[in-house]
Amino acid sequence: MSSRDLFNLAEAYIDNEDMGQAKELIQQAMALGPMNEDIISRAVVLLVYMELYSSARKVYEDYRQRTGLELSDYTYARVVQWEQENRVVDDVPVFDLTAGPLRFVRLSDMQRGDSTLVRTDLPVGELEVSEQGIRIVQSGIKYQYEWKEITRASIVTRMIPKGMRSDTPNYSQKICTLEAPEEKRFQFDVSSTNPDFGGALLLRAILEKYLDVESIDERKPGFKAGEDDPIRNLKRGDRNRMLLIIGGIILFLIFLELSQSSSG
Known part of the structure; x- marks a missing residue:
């Protein structure tokens, strides 16, 4: 098989959350071209997407030692930053909230690399987690809860479009809802790509330790959301925005048709 194959x-295994098999296939691909920038770049991109930041850093270091060159997709400093902000040791987040609370501040569009994909009228601007509970700042209002006061916690995973400029049309999005x-x-x-907070892997690990987080995978064949769908409000908003866009396009086409008729 070629490295591309x-x-x-590997990407198919990633979509199915089989990270072990995906990583093995990535290693096989790298063995076909350990000094090939295209191969190593794609390997690092996939390892970062899988949130295996320690592995991505080691692959990058090996390539730099072999060639003395940098990769074009990510700088080495950026990969190290992801590893550090997620407090990762050998690809696993390590944290101890008994030593003090951890604070997560919402990223700007520039820091995120794109606008948020969780569009709500009440965005969460800050989170602070401790042994006792969680403090949430939403639209400038502060809320404080003990962990046991959170009535429901869920992470919904779904596939969403990357956009017209992307070679691969979709990627996995993880939306956390705390009720x-x-x-x-x-x-x-809390996705690996364009999350609302830096350290999304670390944040998920903390929430999963202190809360009974319900995992809902909309990518499964035949999945049908129930009446208690935690992101039903976001889907309504997505539909409304799509209807507005379609309506705007229709009005623009009508305007063009009327303009052409009047000029003729």
Whole structure:
């Protein structure tokens, strides 16, 4: 098999959350061209996408030692930054909240690399987690909860379009929803790509330690969302935005048709 075939197969395993098999296929692809920038770049990109930051750093270091060159997709400093902000040791987040709380501040569009993909009227701007609970800043209002006060926690995984400029049309998005008394709902993106907060892997690990996080995978064949779908509000918003876009296009076409008729 060619490196391209191996990488494509690895991506299929990544979509199915089989990271062990995906990593093995990536290693096989790298063995076909350990000094080939295209091969090593794609390997690093996939390892970062899988949030295996220690592995990505080691592959990058090996390539630099062999060639003395940098990769074009990511700088070495950026990969190290991801590893450090997620407190990763050998690809696993390591944290101890007994030593003090950890704070996560919402990224700007420039820091994220794109606008947020969780579009809500009440964005979460900051999270602070401790042994006792979680403090949430939403639209400038501060909320404080003990962990046991969170009535429901879920992470929904779905495939969303990357955009017209991307070679691969879709990627996996993870949306975290925390529900609390008085019908409070807090939603934010914890994906490996364009998350709302830096250290998304670390944040997920903390939430999964202190909360009973429900995992909902919309990518499964035949999946049908239930009435208690935690991101139903986001889907309504997506549909409304799509209808507005379609309506705008129709009005523009009508305007063009009327303009051409009047000029003729």
